[in-house]
Amino acid sequence: MPYYIRLDDACEKMDVKNWARMEEILDRHRLAPLVGIIPCCEDPKMEQYPADPTFWETVSGWVQKGWVPGLHGYNHVYITKEGGMNPVQKRSEFAGVPLDVQKEKIADGVKVFRERGYEPAVFFAPSHTFDRNTLTALRECSEIRIISDTIADKPYAMDGFTFIPQQSGVVRKLPFDTVTFCYHPNLMQDADFKRLDAFLGENRGLFRNFEAKPTDRKRSLYDLILREIYFLRRIGR
Numbered sequence: 746m747p748y749y750i751r752l753d754d755a756c757e758k759m760d761v762k763n764w765a766r767m768e769e770i771l772d773r774h775r776l777a778p779l780v781g782i783i784p785c786c787e788d789p790k791m792e793q794y795p796a797d798p799t800f801w802e803t804v805s806g807w808v809q810k811g812w813v814p815g816l817h818g819y820n821h822v823y824i825t826k827e828g829g830m831n832p833v834q835k836r837s838e839f840a841g842v843p844l845d846v847q848k849e850k851i852a853d854g855v856k857v858f859r860e861r862g863y864e865p866a867v868f869f870a871p872s873h874t875f876d877r878n879t880l881t882a883l884r885e886c887s888e889i890r891i892i893s894d895t896i897a898d899k900p901y902a903m904d905g906f907t908f909i910p911q912q913s914g915v916v917r918k919l920p921f922d923t924v925t926f927c928y929h930p931n932l933m934q935d936a937d938f939k940r941l942d943a944f945l946g947e948n949r950g951l952f953r954n955f956e957a958k959p960t961d962r963k964r965s966l967y968d969l970i971l972r973e974i975y976f977l978r979r980i981g982r
């Protein structure tokens with residue numbers, strides 16, 4: 746405890762019908778997630794959706810319900826094949842990218858948020874991949890000091906940032922203290938929504954509204970062991 750929900754890939758070009766269905770489910774269970782907004786989406790996979798001119802009004806409605814808007818990269822385009830500090834995938838918009846380019850991405854992304862009246866407090870990169878330079882860029886070009894993305898038992902502080910664990914893409918009982926389940930509403934099928942809805946129906950008590958809350962707890966040996974096991978299993982797959 747607690748379990749959190751994170752929603753990835755909100756932007757002007759998204760599947761508004763699927764996002765509305767997700768919102769309806771979370772509203773019904775009175776649960777507010779972390780929602781990752783792509784400030785300037787250029788991901789070719791999102792071209793299939795028409796640009797929604799009311800997107801930032803939708804964001805405003807979410808924020809009023811307690812949803813926490815996070816900075817989810819800048820354009821969501823992969824330009825390296827690196828995994829960085831959290832090598833969940835071998836592709837990245839950030840990991841392995843020169844610091845000056847990363848700083849520009851973060852500064853430009855934050856600018857889009859500020860133009861709409863939001864100061865992002867949380868960052869997570871497309872495909873979960875970032876490196877030390879991403880942290881430097883965030884430190885120098887934003888107020889963001891919280892990262893949603895690490896394999897660990899509980900949130901921990903490192904290098905001036907709070908890292909909040911994100912371990913799974915599907916709701917289920919997991920043997921971690923703090924779990925973030927990451928969903929991509931654009932890609933969800935009917936069965937995915939039904940499974941989430943049913944799990945929340947049975948286990949709503951395990952979940953909390955997402956909070957951008959810093960910690961000063963240090964990473965424990967147990968956190969590190971969980972991380973090692975997770976990535977060894979991924980490599981073995």
Ligand SMILES: [Zn+2]
Pocket residue numbers: 753754817821870871872
């Ligand atoms: Zn994404």
